[in-house]
Amino acid sequence: MSAANLLPSGHRRIELTEMIAITKRFPGVVANDRVNFDVRAGEIHALLGENGAGKSTLMHQLGGLYLPDEGEIRLDGQQVDIRSPSEALRLGIGMIHQHFMLVPTLSVTENIALSRQGGPLLDLNSVRDELMAVSETYNLEINPDGYVWQMSLGEMKRLEIIKALFHGGSIIILDEPTAVLTPREVEDLFQTLALMRSRGHSLIFITHKLNEVQIISDHITVMRDGRLIDTLTNDDIDQSTLAHMMVGRELRLNLEKTALDAGDEKLRVRNLSVQNDYDLPALRGINLSVRAGEILGIAAVSGNGQNELAECIAGLRPATGGEVYLNGESILDKSIGDRLQAGLSYIPEERTVHGTIGTFTVAENVILQKHGSRRYRSGPFMNFGAIGEFTEDLISWFNILPRRKEALVKNLSGGNAQRVMVARELSHEPEAMVVERPTHGVDVGATEFIRELMLQKREDGVAILLISEDLDEIMALADRIAVIYEGSVVDVVDRKDAIADKLGLLMAGGVGQV
Amino acid sequence: MDERTLLDVLVAASALTLASAMPFLYSALGEVFSQLSGVFNLGVEGIMLMGAFVSIYFASDMGLDAGLLLGVLAGIVTGALLGLVMAFVSVTMHADQGISGIGITLLGRGLSTTLFILLADGVLLVESFQPVRIPLLSDLPILGDILFNQNVMVYGALLLVPLTAWLLRRTTWGLQIRAVGQNPAAADAMGVNVVRVRYSAVILGGAMAGLAGASMPLALTNVFQVNMTAGLGFIAVAMVYFGGWSPWRVMVGSLLFSAAYNLQIWVQVLDVKLFGETIPVNVLLMIPYVLAIIVLVFARDMQRFRPQAMNRPFRRGD
Numbered sequence: 001m002s003a004a005n006l007l008p009s010g011h012r013r014i015e016l017t018e019m020i021a022i023t024k025r026f027p028g029v030v031a032n033d034r035v036n037f038d039v040r041a042g043e044i045h046a047l048l049g050e051n052g053a054g055k056s057t058l059m060h061q062l063g064g065l066y067l068p069d070e071g072e073i074r075l076d077g078q079q080v081d082i083r084s085p086s087e088a089l090r091l092g093i094g095m096i097h098q099h100f101m102l103v104p105t106l107s108v109t110e111n112i113a114l115s116r117q118g119g120p121l122l123d124l125n126s127v128r129d130e131l132m133a134v135s136e137t138y139n140l141e142i143n144p145d146g147y148v149w150q151m152s153l154g155e156m157k158r159l160e161i162i163k164a165l166f167h168g169g170s171i172i173i174l175d176e177p178t179a180v181l182t183p184r185e186v187e188d189l190f191q192t193l194a195l196m197r198s199r200g201h202s203l204i205f206i207t208h209k210l211n212e213v214q215i216i217s218d219h220i221t222v223m224r225d226g227r228l229i230d231t232l233t234n235d236d237i238d239q240s241t242l243a244h245m246m247v248g249r250e251l252r253l254n255l256e257k258t259a260l261d262a263g264d265e266k267l268r269v270r271n272l273s274v275q276n277d278y279d280l281p282a283l284r285g286i287n288l289s290v291r292a293g294e295i296l297g298i299a300a301v302s303g304n305g306q307n308e309l310a311e312c313i314a315g316l317r318p319a320t321g322g323e324v325y326l327n328g329e330s331i332l333d334k335s336i337g338d339r340l341q342a343g344l345s346y347i348p349e350e351r352t353v354h355g356t357i358g359t360f361t362v363a364e365n366v367i368l369q370k371h372g373s374r375r376y377r378s379g380p381f382m383n384f385g386a387i388g389e390f391t392e393d394l395i396s397w398f399n400i401l402p403r404r405k406e407a408l409v410k411n412l413s414g415g416n417a418q419r420v421m422v423a424r425e426l427s428h429e430p431e432a433m434v435v436e437r438p439t440h441g442v443d444v445g446a447t448e449f450i451r452e453l454m455l456q457k458r459e460d461g462v463a464i465l466l467i468s469e470d471l472d473e474i475m476a477l478a479d480r481i482a483v484i485y486e487g488s489v490v491d492v493v494d495r496k497d498a499i500a501d502k503l504g505l506l507m508a509g510g511v512g513q514v
Numbered sequence: 515m516d517e518r519t520l521l522d523v524l525v526a527a528s529a530l531t532l533a534s535a536m537p538f539l540y541s542a543l544g545e546v547f548s549q550l551s552g553v554f555n556l557g558v559e560g561i562m563l564m565g566a567f568v569s570i571y572f573a574s575d576m577g578l579d580a581g582l583l584l585g586v587l588a589g590i591v592t593g594a595l596l597g598l599v600m601a602f603v604s605v606t607m608h609a610d611q612g613i614s615g616i617g618i619t620l621l622g623r624g625l626s627t628t629l630f631i632l633l634a635d636g637v638l639l640v641e642s643f644q645p646v647r648i649p650l651l652s653d654l655p656i657l658g659d660i661l662f663n664q665n666v667m668v669y670g671a672l673l674l675v676p677l678t679a680w681l682l683r684r685t686t687w688g689l690q691i692r693a694v695g696q697n698p699a700a701a702d703a704m705g706v707n708v709v710r711v712r713y714s715a716v717i718l719g720g721a722m723a724g725l726a727g728a729s730m731p732l733a734l735t736n737v738f739q740v741n742m743t744a745g746l747g748f749i750a751v752a753m754v755y756f757g758g759w760s761p762w763r764v765m766v767g768s769l770l771f772s773a774a775y776n777l778q779i780w781v782q783v784l785d786v787k788l789f790g791e792t793i794p795v796n797v798l799l800m801i802p803y804v805l806a807i808i809v810l811v812f813a814r815d816m817q818r819f820r821p822q823a824m825n826r827p828f829r830r831g832d
Contacts, residue, residue, distance in 0.1 A: 065830065084830075086705030101700035103693045105819065113686075114693050115704035120685050149818075163704075 008137050011168030013200050014075050014092055015041045017062070022071035024057055031057040033226045034071070039171065039219075044193060044203040046217035046234075048210075048246055050443035052413045054226040055206045056098070059173045062204075063095035064088035089115065094169025096160045098176045104149035108142055108159055112166055134165050138195055153302070154185035161192060171202045178212060179441065182301045183471060183504045190216050208246070208443060210239045211472075222246055247445055257455060262479065263292030265328075266463035267313075267344075267432040272322035274308045282308035284487040285322060290432065290463040295454065297478030297495075298467040301507050305487040306467045307349060310436045313465070314346035315339050316354070326432055340369055345430030347422060349437045349467075351414075355421040358410030362400065363391040365409050366424040390427075398423040399449065415446030422450055432463040439473060451477060471500050471507075483507055521656075527780050528660045532668060534734060535765075535772035537562070537726040537743075539671040541750040542757070542764045543678045544722025548597075549754055550682070551715035552695035552823040553604050556615025558723045559747025560622020561596045565589035565727025567626040570738045571633060573731075574640040582643060586667070586728050593724015594717050596622065601716040605709055608827035619747070627740050638738040640731060643667055667733035674722075678761040691715050695821030698828040708828050723747065749806050756809050758816035767809075774802040 005013050017039050024032040031054045039045040049055045061068050064082040072079050075091060082088045088095065102111055113127040128144045135142050140158045148156060157177060164172050174193075178186045193203055193216060205217060213220055214234065222229040222245045229245050269288040276282035282305040290296045300306040311317035313324055315336040324332050326342050334342065348354035356365050367387050370376055376386050391405040398419045400412075409417055422438065435454065439447040454477060458464060468474050474481055475498065482492045483506040490506050541558050548555045566589070571577035573585025580588075596618060603614040630636060643665035652662035682688035690711045693701040698708045726747075731738050749771060757764035778798030786793065 084705075085703035089703070089705060095703070097703075101697065101703050103696040103700055104822070105696050106689070106692060110689055110692075111700075114689060114701060114706060116686065118686060120687065122684055122686055122689055 007168065007170060007201065008199055009134065009165060009168055011092060011170060013041055014170040014202060016074075016076055017093075017171050017202055018074040019058065019062060020072050020074065022058060022061060022068045022073075024054075024061060024066065024069050030226050032061075032068070035223070035226075035228045037221055037228070037231075039202045039204055041170070041200045041202050042197055043219060044197050044205055044217045046213040046220045047204060047206045047223065048208065048213055048220055048242065049223035050208055050246055050445060051415055051441070052443070053223040053246075055223050056175055057226075058223070059095065059175065059204060059206060062088070062093060062171070063173055064093070086115070089167050089169070092168055092170035093173070094164025094167060094171070095173040096157075096164055096175065096177060098179060100156050100160065102148045102156060102159060102163075105147070107145055107147050109144045111148060111159065112163055115167060131162060131166055134162050138162070138165060138192060138199075140192060153180045154182065154188070157181060157185070157189065158192075161196075165196075169201070171204070172196065173204045173206070175206045176208070177205070178207070178209065180302075182469070182507070186212075210242050210246075213242065214239065224248055243444060257477075258459065260293045260459065260479075262294040263461060265289050265291050266326065267465060268323075268325040268328075269309070269313070270323045270325070272309070272312065272324060273320045274305070274312045274317060275320055276305075276308055281320075282487055283312070286484070286487070286489045288465070288482060288489065288492075290465050292431075292461045292463050293458055294480070295458050295464040295466050295478045297474035297481040298465065298484055299471060299474050299481055299503050299507055300467070300469070300484040302469055304484050304507075306484055307436065309484075310346065310348070310434045310465075310467055313434050314344070314348070337369075340428065343429075343431030345425045345428065345433045347425050347433065347435045347438055349440065351417055351421050356409045356417055359408060361406050361408055362395065362412075362420055363387055363405040365420050366391050366394055366427065368424065369428065394423040394427060413443070415442045418442045418446060418450065422453065426453065426457065430457075430462060432465070433457065434465045434467070436467045437469065438466075439468075439470070471503060474503075475500060523780070523784065525656055525659050527776060529663065530779075531769060531773045531776050532660060532672075533664055534775055535768040536668050536671040536729050536733065537746060538750055538753060538768035538771060539674060539765065540726035540729060541723045541747060542753045542768060543674050543761055544593075544719035544726070545751055545754045546678065546682075546719075546757070546759055546761060546764060547691060547715040547722075548719030549824055550695045550759055550821055551691045551712045552698060552821055552826065552828070553601070553712055553716045553719075554611045554615065554751075554824050555597075555600050555604075555618075555716060555719055555723075556612055556748075556751060557596065557600050557618025557622065557720075558615075558726075558750055559743055559745065560619035560626075561593050561720055561723035562622070562727035562730070562743045562747045563626040563741065564596060564622040565593045565724030566730050566742060567630055567638075567727075567738055568592040568724075569728035570638045570640050570731040571629070574634075574638050576638055577634060582640070582732055585640075585732055586725065589724045589728025589732075590721045591724070593727065594721040596724070597717040597720015598713075600720060601713045604827065605712045605716070608829070611825050623741060630738060630740060634738075638731070640736055642731070642736045643733045665733050667729045671729070675761050675765045682761070687711070687714070692821075694828075695823050698823050698826075699830075702828070702830060712828075723750075726750070745803070749802065752806050752810055755816060755820075756813045758813070758819040759821065760819070770809075771802050771805065774805045777801055 007013050019037040021034045022032050023034055035058055047055045060066055064085045064087050080091060109124050109128045112131050113124060131144055140162050142158055142162060177189060197203060207213060217234050219231060220234055221231040267290040271285045271287060272283055273285050274283040298306050308317055312319050319332055323330055326344055331339050367376055376383050388405055395403055400419045401416050409420055438450050454464060466477060478495050480492060480494055481498050483490045483503060541562055545555060545558055569585040569589030572580045572588040573582050600614060600618055603609045604611045645663050645665050648662040652658040690706050694708045694711045702708050730742060753764055753767040756767045781793060781798055
């Protein structure tokens with residue numbers, strides 16, 4: 001075998017990977033319907049589609065998590081049955097999942113050593129040397145003795161890539177790798193991907209973010225409802241064409257925002273200090289103010305106190321100092337129920353943790369805060385007639401699929417579960433809202449819908465505090481932007497004066513003025 | 515009491531504390547393997563009782579009269595078999611681990627009692643393991659009498675602490691155990707056979723619980739009594755939490771609880787009075803259990819080390 005067929009790690013390079021007429025069914029759904037897909041060495045191939053389009057399912061078959069029901073997979077022309085993830089690894093296919101596949105209590109070296117089918121005794125030193133060699137070849141900085149639970153999400157993503165490379169991954173599948181990364185980390189990741197491409201790897205990049213597809217990929221395959229829509233070369237395709245293919249209808253990527261004169265101050269945060277889960281200061285005396293008909297965007301990299309801010313205002317976390325006022329009245333001593341009564345609404349980040357109850361139906365979820373109200377009960381009993389009507393109204397208003405109020409929320413797609421939560425929070429006509437990453441992990445259709453709703457609420461005169469790591473989202477929605485870094489407000493700027501690059505720099509702790 | 519006798523009492527108390535920490539050590543170290551692999555085995559108590567009965571039944575001349583060593587071996591095999599049952603139910607059948615463990619405890623308690631009455635007419639005595647003085651070391655002042663004048667099963671329990679730590683830290687199998695209990699999907703993707711690793715850890719844990727049971731009649735009390743473990747197996751499970759899944763901290767916990775168990779004996783021997791009254795024995799007997807509750811409240815920091823996949827059956831693709 002000539003050196004040209006080898007990867008820098010010395011493993012064999014796979015020139016052509018083909019998936020031919022792949023069909024995969026799950027009870028009640030055809031997740032992949034005769035899908036063709038191929039990728040070559042030295043190529044970054046983006047797999048684009050909404051949540052539930054079947055992208056991950058297709059790649060899970062290449063990664064050995066399931067076998068296809070029909071169709072076949074060929075590596076350099078040879079048909080293979082990939083029966084397990086470890087078999088995929090042996091064939092040179094490494095999958096980097098959306099959720100981290102790392103053992104947090106083990107060190108970096110131990111995580112890599114796991115797959116070593118060596119003798120009964122661990123030889124961590126040789127694993128460490130080899131992993132450092134990979135880290136140098138691909139310019140991926142890592143501390144081999146660090147523990148995963150101490151690492152940032154960006155470092156963990158790097159470790160996942162090193163892991164795939166270490167095992168000779170010729171084909172590397174990345175399932176939404178940027179979902180948890182900061183803009184800076186995304187840039188680094190893209191540099192790494194370009195380097196891997198130049199070294200002869202085949203890269204498959206699963207995403208639903210149009211701009212990323214345009215920046216990094218050579219070819220783009222679009223999927224919708226389990227079917228292949230088209231495979232294109234990434235030269236002059238515009239985003240709206242891609243979006244149209246992905247969603248099946250026109251999307252308004254640029255939202256119309258009417259100029260509004262903000263009204264009276266609704267929500268005010270004065271000198272607020274809050275601690276995090278480890279009793280360390282998360283917020284160090286911050287001041288913010290949101291007026292009626294205004295969206296104040298909080299731009300911050302995850303873990304800088306914005307989550308604690310939202311939880312404190314909502315009543316989930318006590319303040320250690322300072323005050324929060326709603327309509328001029330202090331709310332810190334009020335219970336969560338009283339805050340709701342006072343007109344505060346909260347859309348939390350973790351919809352599965354704080355937002356919805358998966359094993360409850362849609363109806364039970366939307367009535368959660370209102371089950372005590374006279375309208376929805378008769379004596380001590382729930383009034384299922386009234387609850388059902390209310391739920392059906394919300395389902396059609398918010399276009400929640402499936403249109404069944406008895407559906408369990410855990411069986412809904414991410415976008416629809418998010419709609420259930422947003423529907424519930426908006427249905428009690430709030431005066432002020434705290435909204436955390438409302439479109440995180442949600443498909444484009446739902447994203448558009450939720451953003452439009454927020455703008456509509458803004459026009460209705462609601463004061464909205466929007467927390468997001470997605471700078472594009474903040475730039476699209478906010479009237480003013482406050483940057484928080486390590487628990488302090490670094491700067492507050494008007495949207496029209498804000499420049500994304502400079503905001504990004506401030507979010508990362510850089511100094512300077514926006 | 516003069517100084518001499520006080521010292522003697524303290525030395526004797528320490529030696530006894532060490533000896534009675536033995537069943538805790540065997541069972542809790544075994545449970546460390548099981549829990550680290552992701553299987554919360556609440557059946558330890560029942561496995562210990564079965565191990566205790568079977569081992570003394572093999573060893574005693576009122577039973578099969580096969581000798582102490584075969585008795586120990588029978589206890590280990592019994593424990594391993596019950597571990598296999600636990601592994602089958604929780605790993606292969608994906609049953610709820612807490613409930614399966616309670617089932618095994620009830621089975622072990624009931625079966626050991628029934629067999630004890632049926633096979634041995636309710637009496638089993640044995641000539642237990644005798645202390646073995648280690649040459650030279652046992653001549654050390656104070657320490658010699660505490661550490662180096664014990665029976666072989668006590669030495670074995672103490673040696674298991676570094677051995678367990680070494681197995682978990684330095685062997686491929688140990689690494690695999692630690693991985694499948696934290697993130698079985700990740701381990702699976704790396705080619706680790708999650709089912710096999712969990713089976714091996716749970717069976718080893720069961721064997722060690724059986725050994726813990728055997729150590730009670732054969733190296734501590736000379737007799738079998740109905741329900742002689744009296745909740746000790748459950749405290750061993752709690753001790754694994756207290757010890758944050760570390761063999762060394764589990765040893766500290768074992769010694770602490772053993773000391774609490776023995777406290778009541780010495781309070782009676784020394785006739786300690788509280789407010790001029792003799793302390794009722796029943797109150798003293800409560801000490802280790804109360805301690806267990808208090809310790810668990812303060813051991814919440816150990817949650818950081820908790821195997822995240824404990825209690826969660828593994829299915830690929832979930």
